[in-house]
Amino acid sequence: MTALEWYVTAGKIGLVIGLLMTVAPIMNWVERRGAAIIQNRVGPNRIGPFGIFQAIPDAIKFLFKEDSIPGHVNGFYYFIAPIIVLIPACMTFAVIPFGDPITIMGQTFKMQTADLNVGFLYIFAMASLGVYGLIIGGWASNNKFALLGSMRSSSQMISYELSLGLSVIGLVMVFSTVELGPMVQKQADVMWQLGPIAIPRWGIFIQPLGCLIFVIASFAEANRLPFDLPEGEPEIVGFHVEYGSMKFATFMMGEYMNMAVASGLIATLYFGGYQMLPGMGTLLDSLQLSPAAYMWSKLALQNISLAFKVGLFMWLFVWVRWTVPRFRYDQLMDLGWKMLFPLALLNVFITAVMIYLGWV
């Protein structure tokens, strides 16, 4: 690898890691503030404008708390469980593309940290790793309630992973690729031209049912309400009862990163990924920039578009959390196995028929 390639790779990794690390504190504030406003309260409003720097004292508090380890836990597994939750969440974001390939000094670089040809098979592999962190955390805590919480989480995540995987099969059949980069590029095509408005071939327009199943299943995968049985903060005790200080905060960060990854995947698979928002393309063409400036401003606009879409879905997570109450365990399993799984199979079937007839 040349020096330039090293620099670009380091820059891309820095961008993704930096983005993911800042997601947790920002989302912490968004969630608390959003919850407060939805519930007609005020929320954190003391530190900085609208309390936006609330995360800083929170982080300081978490870091300086006594990190006590209960005597009855298995020290090693107790220690690594939060890390196992955090790392796969970080790794998953590596394959999400955030811009068209750019050319620097005659070399083309893909705007994707890791360009894997297995595409989102990698994502599902990483998403399933996340459950190990919860299970190990619950087991190492040596506490029956923690263990029950992690058992709930593992059964939930395995059940919903199935629907998650199956809902994407339809998309793979339509785009005939598992790589995320080409998939996003294919979503730029125009599906229908309704006068001046062009409907792009976004996943949601091709696979509305698949999109719905994917969104619901990713809520369950990220352990967010209405599927937050693994944690169950207020009444049913979850897998992290024995955790405190920064270890608990690491679990929380992992949850927010999972949210970010799920939002990124929803945006990439079903909402055109980094494809520019309506109006941005016209704006870019009207500026009449030089080729180099055009390339960079296009990249910037694409990044902004992806960030906007991801942010929108992050907000959806928060919004749903403060709307829908938690499912009971049997309701959760009913929904997973009796509703989503057959619907996902039906979606695959319908897509296959439509492809056979040449409609898609």
Next chain:
Amino acid sequence: MLVKGKKTLFQDFYFFETLTGMIITLKEFFFGTKVTISYPEERRQYSERLRGQHYIKATNGVENCTACMLCPTVCPSECIHIEAGERQDKEKYPKTFEIDILRCCFCGMCEEACPKDAIKLSTIMEMSTSYRPIYDRAFLSEQRGNK
């Protein structure tokens, strides 16, 4: 207990019901009015008859109290301690007037019993301290929240 209410198929599908709920929360997000009172900056308006911190009312700079001992007699929690003395003008007055405020139950009977309109309860209700306070005569003689 599992209650099985009758639901239409539409409601049973749950998805559209969720959407309806989300629209309601979004309405609250944008148009909901805050019910919070941001305490140190904003205060709740209490009644004028609120029984709060005590004070001894003074007329022309001289306290009304004549140490008649009616208030320690009537006090159900026995938190008032008075020692009587004699002033220069042969008037009886309280040499010490102490209220153990942590024993006080703010029933207001001392105020009712007082024939001289001397001991009064103001509307001040922020009395928390980090130590155990005993209100002495000098403290009570300040006309806090005079009414």
